[in-house]
Amino acid sequence: MNHIAKRATEMPPFIVMDVLERAQAMEREGIHVIHLEVGEPDFNTPQCIRDRAIQAFEQGHTHYTHSLGSLDLREAICAYYDQTYKVQIHPDQILITSGTSPAMFLLFSALLEPGEEVIVSDPHYACYPNFIRFLQGQPVFVPVHEEDGFQYQPDEIQKKISSRTKAIFINSPSNPTGNLLSEKRMRAIADFSPFIIS
Structure with missing residues (x-):
């Protein structure tokens, strides 16, 4: 057994x-x-x-701290986002984790139903598709190419969106390519209807 x-x-x-x-x-x-x-x-x-x-x-x-993490740390993160990006975030919108991988696993756990899809760039960090699969989701890969600076092409993403697409995963700066997605492309992707995970 x-x-x-x-x-x-x-x-x-x-x-x-x-x-x-x-x-x-x-x-x-x-x-x-x-x-x-x-x-x-x-x-x-x-x-x-x-x-x-x-x-x-x-x-x-x-x-033990609050279930979302230390309030002092969450308030400091809010202040940083306000000062750096002029974005107001409430401490209750922040969850402190021990790293990106646990954060992604928690996020996909809360977001995905079996069979739902997440669009992921290829190449990608190897763990992310495994998290999606483990939670009975389906990674859908969109190739990115060196000659284009490993940038997502919004039209290529659009071709992969289906009725089962739950999210588009943006990893910027990217692991493993190191690229930063341009603001223009990020805005174009943000206009698509699925959740954007970044």
Whole structure:
């Protein structure tokens, strides 16, 4: 009897972690490795952040926060968006997560019904289509090309929109290509009717 859900066993492996683990094994053997597998900085966490974390521990900030995350942090994010982008956001519109991947998984969990589609660029970060598939959604790929700066083409997206399309996923700056979607193209995509996830 298999105790693991079929959908979990059908997920393709995240090869990047296999490559990272092999690279780390090579380093333990004394081999110099240049890492190109994961998006991890090649420097330690800045001292000011480490100092603040130590201070928080020493002040007893080690307990559960609000379910959306620390109110102080959410208010600071609101202030940043107001000052930087002139966009007013309420703290209750912000959810703090431990990273982008958990945030995307939570978002797709809340958004998708079985069989609904999410448009994703190709190439793309390998985990995002897996999240969609795991939640019984269907990723629909729109190729982006180097000669066009890996930019989404709005007309190519429009061709992929169907009655089952729930969202268009915009990853800008993009992982893995690093491109920034132009404002003109972003506005054109925003005019489409599905949810825009960015």
